[in-house]
Amino acid sequence: RKEVEQDPGPFNVPEGATVAFNCTYSNSASQSFFWYRQDCRKEPKLLMSVYSSGNEDGRFTAQLNRASQYISLLIRDSKLSDSATYLCVVNPTGGFKTIFGAGTRLFVKA
Amino acid sequence: SAVISQKPSRDICQRGTSLTIQCQVDSQVTMMFWYRQQPGQSLTLIATANQGSEATYESGFVIDKFPISRPNLTFSTLTVSNMSPEDSSIYLCSVMAGVSSTGELFFGEGSRLTVL
Numbered sequence: 001r002k003e004v005e006q007d008p009g010p011f012n013v014p015e016g017a018t019v020a021f022n023c024t025y026s027n028s029a030s031q032s033f034f035w036y037r038q039d040c041r042k043e044p045k046l047l048m049s050v051y052s053s054g055n056e057d058g059r060f061t062a063q064l065n066r067a068s069q070y071i072s073l074l075i076r077d078s079k080l081s082d083s084a085t086y087l088c089v090v091n092p093t094g095g096f097k098t099i100f101g102a103g104t105r106l107f108v109k110a
Numbered sequence: 111s112a113v114i115s116q117k118p119s120r121d122i123c124q125r126g127t128s129l130t131i132q133c134q135v136d137s138q139v140t141m142m143f144w145y146r147q148q149p150g151q152s153l154t155l156i157a158t159a160n161q162g163s164e165a166t167y168e169s170g171f172v173i174d175k176f177p178i179s180r181p182n183l184t185f186s187t188l189t190v191s192n193m194s195p196e197d198s199s200i201y202l203c204s205v206m207a208g209v210s211s212t213g214e215l216f217f218g219e220g221s222r223l224t225v226l
Binding site for chain 1: 202
């Protein structure tokens, strides 16, 4: 089993749609969780950290479910510019090694 | 935040040769990380480079194949040695913000390597 697993997609959605991605992790002792965004042929950039209580940043909401060992990302009112690959990232040990999921590709169409 | 410059941004190399990738950070950082992203795949950590000590390599990566230098707190190099087509990949340099392990990772733009 991979340490971090994501549905690779692609998700094809119309503008204005709501889309949700899930990510599961295998190490129950994992400490920190993040969503990164990677545009085509670009480097990954932090989208948001995921906190135990859940957090929201504009149209983006991240949730953590420790009991089921998954995190989620919800995007509301999708924009064309949201088209990208979304990477689930987990810090399993509290050290400096981070594990990246394979990414979920999102295409938002007009 | 951190600004990271990598070069070369891309290169096409012959089998059996070696290529050195340079990574320059605009601030002093304790640890620098080298990742590989193969086509259609996610990022895999190659090694962690600390200034003044040998790099720590992840399982599946060895120093003879990927020697790393870290001469100071703002610079590192990764060499891909004796290249084969399987080494065709994007190689990314990264640093972590702050001193906490929960900090944001900043990446260079990557070095896209094609081995013929």
